[in-house]
Amino acid sequence: MSGFAFLDGQLACDGYPVATIARDHGTPLYLYSGAAIRAAYGSLDRAFAGYPHTVHFALKANSTLAILRLLRGLGASADANSGGEIEAALRAGFDPSQIVFTGVGKTRDELDRAVALGVNAINIESDGEADRIDALARARGVTARVAVRVNPDIDPNTHAHISTGLRVNKFGVPLEFVAPLLRSLARKPGLEPVGVHVHLGSQIVDVEPLARAARVLADLAREVRDAGVRLKHIDMGGGLGIAYDGVTMADPAAYAAAVLPAIRETGLHLIIEPGRFLLAAAGILVGRVADTKSYAGSPRFIVLDTGMTELIRPMLYEAVHRIVAVAPRPGADVESEVVGPLCETSDTLGHARMIGPVEVDDLIAVLDAGAYGFVMASNYNRRRFPAEVLVDDGQWRVIRRRQTYDDLFRNEQD
Numbered sequence: 001m002s003g004f005a006f007l008d009g010q011l012a013c014d015g016y017p018v019a020t021i022a023r024d025h026g027t028p029l030y031l032y033s034g035a036a037i038r039a040a041y042g043s044l045d046r047a048f049a050g051y052p053h054t055v056h057f058a059l060k061a062n063s064t065l066a067i068l069r070l071l072r073g074l075g076a077s078a079d080a081n082s083g084g085e086i087e088a089a090l091r092a093g094f095d096p097s098q099i100v101f102t103g104v105g106k107t108r109d110e111l112d113r114a115v116a117l118g119v120n121a122i123n124i125e126s127d128g129e130a131d132r133i134d135a136l137a138r139a140r141g142v143t144a145r146v147a148v149r150v151n152p153d154i155d156p157n158t159h160a161h162i163s164t165g166l167r168v169n170k171f172g173v174p175l176e177f178v179a180p181l182l183r184s185l186a187r188k189p190g191l192e193p194v195g196v197h198v199h200l201g202s203q204i205v206d207v208e209p210l211a212r213a214a215r216v217l218a219d220l221a222r223e224v225r226d227a228g229v230r231l232k233h234i235d236m237g238g239g240l241g242i243a244y245d246g247v248t249m250a251d252p253a254a255y256a257a258a259v260l261p262a263i264r265e266t267g268l269h270l271i272i273e274p275g276r277f278l279l280a281a282a283g284i285l286v287g288r289v290a291d292t293k294s295y296a297g298s299p300r301f302i303v304l305d306t307g308m309t310e311l312i313r314p315m316l317y318e319a320v321h322r323i324v325a326v327a328p329r330p331g332a333d334v335e336s337e338v339v340g341p342l343c344e345t346s347d348t349l350g351h352a353r354m355i356g357p358v359e360v361d362d363l364i365a366v367l368d369a370g371a372y373g374f375v376m377a378s379n380y381n382r383r384r385f386p387a388e389v390l391v392d393d394g395q396w397r398v399i400r401r402r403q404t405y406d407d408l409f410r411n412e413q414d
C-alpha cells in the first residue's frame with residue numbers, strides 16, 4: 001500500500017500506522033510517503049517519455065535534503081529559486097549542470113555564485129539582469145548560459161496569489177520584448193542564450209493555458225532561430241495541480257498531450273519544473289487536539305497543537321486541505337472550526353468541516369501538505385519548526401529533527 005489511506009480504521013502511511021510514528025516522534029509532525037513521491041515522479045516522467053525532457057524539481061515546494069536525494073535518485077534535476085536553494089541542491093548531490101536558477105530579484109551575489117558554478121541555465125527576468133550576468137561572467141572569463149523568462153500574459157485560471165504569467169504580475173519579460181532581448185543576448189560576450197522559459201502559475205488543473213504557453217514559446221524559438229539565435233531548450237516551468245478535494249486532478253498524460261505538439265515541432269529539449277505535483281499528496285501534517293469547545297451560539301472549535309506556523313497555505317491562499325482524524329471515533333459528524341494555537345483569528349486550518357467526535361490528545365492529519373508546507377514554516381509565537389519523517393523502503397526515519405529551544409535562540413546576541 002503506498003501513500004496515505006485508512007487501514008483497519010487507522011490512517012496509515014505506506015501501510016504503517018500514522019499513530020505509531022506520531023507516538024515515537026511527537027507532533028506537530030510532517031510525514032512523507034516515499035512510495036507516493038516515487039509514484040508521482042514516475043507518472044509525470046512516463047507521460048513525457050516519448051520526447052527528450054528533463055524534470056527539474058522545483059525546490060521551493062520542498063527542499064528537505066532527504067527528499068531531494070530521493071528525487072535525484074529517481075532521475076530528477078533541480079530548479080532553484082534562491083542562493084539557499086542552490087546550496088540545498090548542491091548539498092543533496094545535484095551537479096551544477098543539473099540546476100536551473102529562476103527567480104525575480106536575484107541578488108548580485110546569487111548571480112555570481114550561479115555564474116561561478118556554471119549552472120545549466122539562469123532564467124533571466126529583465127534586460128538589466130542580463131547586463132549584470134554578462135558583467136559577472138566576463139569578470140570571471142566565462143560564458144553564462146541564460147534563458148529568458150517570458151511573461152506571455154496568459155491566465156492560468158488559478159488563485160490570484162499563485163498566478164504568475166499575467167502582464168500585471170511581476171514575473172518575466174513581456175512577450176513582445178523577448179525576441180529582441182534574445183538577439184541582443186547573443187551579441188554579449190559573457191552570455192550564451194540557450195532557452196526560453198515560462199511559468200504560468202501553480203495548482204493548474206486546466207491544461208489549456210499550458211498548451212497556449214507552449215505554442216507561444218515554440219513560435220518564439222522559431223522566430224529567433226530564423227534571426228540566427230539557436231536555442232537548446234524550452235522550459236515550461238511548473239504548475240501542474242493536485243486533487244486537494246480528493247477528486248479534481250490534473251492528469252500528467254493530458255498535460256503532456258497539451259504541450260508536446262508545439263514543443264515537438266521545434267525539436268528542442270523540454271524542461272519542466274514541477275513542485276506541487278511531486279510532493280503535495282506525498283506529505284501530511286500531523287497534529288494533536290489540544291482543546292475542544294462548543295458553547296451555545298458559537299461554532300464547535302477543535303484546537304490543535306499545529307497551525308499557521310507549520311502550514312500557512314489555508315491562510316495565505318485560502319487553500320482547502322482535507323482534515324481527518326487519524327483514528328476516527330464512532331459517532332456523528334459535527335460542523336467544526338479546526339484551528340491552531342496561535343494568537344491570530346486567521347489561524348484556521350479548516351472552516352466548517354464535518355468531523356466526528358474528537359477528544360483532547362487525539363491525532364488529526366491535514367492531508368496533501370507535502371508541498372509548500374514545511375518550507376513556509378515560521379517561528380512566529382516562538383514556536384519551533386516541526387520534525388519531518390520519511391517512510392521509505394519499508395522503514396521510517398527522521399529526516400529533520402524538531403527544532404529545540406536552543407536552536408530557536410542560537411543566533412541571538414543578548
Ligand SMILES: Cc1ncc(COP(=O)(O)O)c(C=O)c1O
Nearest residue numbers: 058199202238239273274275276
Ligand atoms: C519558476 C517556477 N517554476 C516552478 C514552480 C513550481 O510550481 P508548482 O509547484 O506549481 O509545480 C514555481 C512555483 O511557483 C515557479 O515559480
